[in-house]
Amino acid sequence: MKKKKDENTEVQILEAAKTIFQSKGMDGARMQEIADEAGINKAMLHYYFRNKQLLFEAVFKNAFLLLAPQLSAVLNDNSSIEVKVRNFTSNYISFILVHPYIPSFIIQELNRNPDFILKLKDNPNFPNLEKFKKQVEEEVQQGLIKPISAEQLFINIMALNVFPFVAKPLLKAITATNDEQYQKLVEARTTEVADFIINSIKTI
Structure with missing residues (x-):
């Protein structure tokens, strides 16, 4: 007890x-x-x-390790790059809609203490791009997607998915939307972002 x-x-x-x-x-x-x-x-x-630092590190670690498996699961499955992009976008946005604090919290504190992420790199759920890189290279060689580095593609995917959450107040003001309207915009991005990325890299 x-x-x-x-x-x-x-x-x-x-x-x-x-x-x-x-x-x-x-x-x-x-x-x-x-x-x-x-x-x-x-x-x-x-x-x-x-002390506060130990408490903060525990909170940060919990937040990051909620997100990390979502990234790893998609990067390491056996699906094509197109399916990976669709699954990543859909899974990530759905997950962050339930945990909206995570992106801003992680980015804010990584900027404050960039070395802290090194403490998490040994975790088995820490995202690894090796399989993703091999798949991108293979699909480029097969002529399925346009020449692009896996790193650039991954950054594009992350940027398009993360930005609407970390810049929510700014984007709400610019788009003149309330919370409910903005949430619908973000939910629509589960397919909009994937379509945009896939159309930009597909050869046909």
């Missing part, structure tokens, strides 16, 4: 920290605010996480 209570408290702390870090960033967050959000005292918070 004690172990279950401890696990529940840790989850409670991580959820509270996610809320505070998301709104204030690492530098602006205070441990007392996180304790208050979690409904515990500061001493209890320090019992679980000795």
Whole structure:
């Protein structure tokens, strides 16, 4: 029973920290605010996480490792590049609509502390482009897609999928849409983005 209570408290702390870090960033967050959000005292918070940096790293790791398997699953399956692009776009956008805080949170904090990502590279779910690179090279050689490096193609896919989430306030203002209208625009991108990328690389 004690172990279950401890696990529940840790989850409670991580959820509270996610809320505070998301709104204030690492530098602006205070441990007392996180304790208050979690409904515990500061001493209890320090019992679980000795300092703010360790707590932040736990929240960041959880956020990144929610996203990483989504990327790895598509990159490492045996489908064609066209199917990969469609699956990646559909899976990514559907996933982020459920976890909208993740892209902005990860990008904001990677800019603040770019070396932190090195701590995650040994995780088995960390995205690996090797299979994707071989597939792109093969399909280029077979004349199925136009000459393009796998790295450039992957960056194009990521950029077109991530930007609408990290730039939501800006794009809502420019497109003059409310939350409901903007969500419909983003949902439509599950096919719009894939069609755009595929049409740009297909030879026929």
